[in-house]
Amino acid sequence: MKKFLNLHKIPLLIFLSCCAFYLAFAYDLERTDFFKLSSLYGGLFFLSWKFFQMQRYNLKILLAAAVVFRVLFLFATPNLSQDFFRFIWDGRLLLQGINPYLTTPNEIFSSGSLPFSGARELYDGMGSLSAGNPTSYPPLNQVFFAFAALLGGKSIMTSVIWLRITIIAADIGIFYLGKKLLKHLKLPESNIFLYLLNPLIIIELTGNLHFEGLMLFFLVAALYLLQRQKWLFSALLFSCSVALKLIPLMFLPLLFRRLGWKKAITYYAVTGVLLLLFFLPFLSGEFAENFFSSINLWFQKFEFNASFYYLIRWIGFQVEGYNIIAIAGPAMAAVVFVSVISLSIFRKNSEGRGLVTSMMFASAIYLFLATTVHPWYLATPLLLSVFTRYKFVQVWSLMVVLSYFAYSQPDYAENLWLIAVEYVIVFGVMFFEIFSQRPQSFSAEDAKVDLKIPHEAK
Template sequence: MKQLLTLHKIPLLLFLASCAFYWAFAFDLDRTDLIKLFGLYGALFFLSWKLLQLEKDNFKLLFGAAIVFRLIFLFAMPNLSQDFYRFIWDGKLMLQGINPYLVTPDEFITNPPIEGAKTLYNSMGELSAGNPTNYPPLNQLFFALAALLGGNSIIGAVVSLRLFIIAADVGIYYFGRNLLKKLNLPENRIFWYLLNPFIIIELTGNLHFEGVMVLFLLASLYFLQMKKWVLSSILFACSVSVKLIPLLFLPLLFRYLKLKKALAFYGLTSFFVLLFFLPFLSEAFFTNYTASVGLWFQKFEFNASIYYLIRWIGFRLQGYNIIHLAGPVLGIIVFLFVILLSFHRRNKSLPGLLTSMLFSISVYLFLATTVHPWYLVTPLLISIFTGYRFVPVWSLLIVLSYSAYAHPAFEENLWLVALEYLVVFGFMGYEVFKRTKNPIFQAPNSRKI
């Protein structure tokens, strides 16, 4: 035992230091304290990198550390996001047999039909309270289960949500490691995801369900590689029914599956997505849901890159914010880019398909009007199967976007936004144009970590 401790002395110290920093993040951090926020975040990145570097072949130790880091947050209230209050609100509505897509919290608060409504309403924020829910039906099912298991306790619901997300990360470890093995890539790359402090903080800490969504997406890709496309399509539908973003990848499957199977895949996926939505469908549902989704293209702005440049030009030329014009146009550009990418011959192989997926979601985020930190979960997971590292670098820098919380009026520091994207674009440009001969579609296949 003594010899074992001596052999792993430094990794043990790194593990204990990480535990202390995660505890401070979970229980002793105010999001307005930027120095502490940035300091803890940066330190955790360094500690995780060193731990992975020193113990890259010790899967039991690394996986155990990943689970312990997540369990530290188990009874903590999220301190960087208030979205979970809306999750619980929607879940409680579901338990009362009320369709959460038909009413906003603002409309219900005068005569709330759920226990603890005032606390949830006052805590979720004006933006969430004033708009219809945009969370797809399978996500709503998790919210309802958490509300049921949590009873009248908010922390009980939080613990339930957190356990769902931790369980999803366990599934990602299983499918991710096996898919890496089948692609002849280093299996320890799965820890680029599992030990990334960004993933631990944004998913387990802040309760965002992108982790559950990418679990279904990853499982779909795994069974797609196993040529079990029927099961793959069902899992893909589950992913879409947690978050809509995987819809972006559907056109890319055309060359991989070929025409007949691709059409069958699309049809089966559409059927199961419709099946999930079926209990909620009504005329009011379509009105509210399309309006809610449309807000992301025509109203909301946060941590954008190219859009902010366009907005600046719009103010100079027109004298007002042109988001209502620029948002939809940028969405169309993303759609056309993905369609063009879907015809590339490299999509016939899974490594090429994964690389196309990475650049599709990256272009989507680069052109988006709103890029919350947790939006990086999808490209980060996909990136470990391609070898491109600009997304892990982005996951370190994305914490700069939280500088907005330090301002009473929630104003962004555009210098920090510019720094974030200059580094990301610079690093991506280096990888694309300097490190590969056919950059956008070549998937590095190095056996190194």
């Protein structure tokens, strides 16, 4: 034991320091305390990176650390987001046989008849914005919400724990399948920990219960099966990914060259039919109007941590004298669509690395042009980036903490100078990587070493 401690005392010290930082983040932090939040976040980034560097070839230790860091949050109330109140609300509505797409929490309260006990606490917790709109979470999300509400009973905290266990399980699945996909792509298997040990992922997904992690599990599973030429099973899992979050829909055109036109059409058809089956139990005359109106809010009403949109908004004020989000939002969505089609036509997506790289850039372009970029939105391009040579999204996942300055202000006002710093650094790193053609952080020799390490050592 003494010999082990002597050999591993620095990694052990870093691990324990990370545990202390995560405990402070989970149980002793108010999101209004920006200095403490950003200090903990920056410290975790540095410590996690050093731990990864020191243990890069010991996947078992890295996995154990990743799981421990997540388990530390198990009994914590999410402190950076209140979305979980709406998750549990939707789940409890489903258990009562009420379609969450057809009514808003405000409408239920106005009726004077509360559908379940504890409704007032959930209603007060979710905030006025969520309470005033129909749910925008796709149907497979709703299944997991109902599952957590069922197991949680009348306890909000027990439901939170079950939501958290689901997300942790998804991350373990990402480790298992992501490692296999990296091996198929002849990349270091340890790259998967650039996602799993990233503080953004641990804090925002496990800590604050955002379901991007589960969506990404199904997406990675679909990509792995696609790489194994099992494209019909891939379509099944891809549809599950979309039924959790709609974002993967943008990747469908990129699969065309990888599959060829006959298989691609079948893949799209299978995905479409399965999605219809997911939505079928909720379909009604009002469903489409309510669901898509809620989604449309993100393009025409909400603004947070945007990049190009804030420039366009400033130009709109100079030229028109008012906020042009109602015009700019849909216009930028159209630019995203054209960009994805261009990536599908002009990039070589027929092989695995090229396809994943195009998917990463498609998701990054979407976020660069979005009116709202919450930190957890970066989970998608961050995970895809570990299968590429690009690291600018990892830098972005560090700089995005600057956006939380808004929560330290009474009126949630953003500091546009901080937002500018965030994006200047991100764009600077991205363009440097694109135009310098710098080598990967892991050389070909590193990959050979990683892939040849005996199984016992991992």
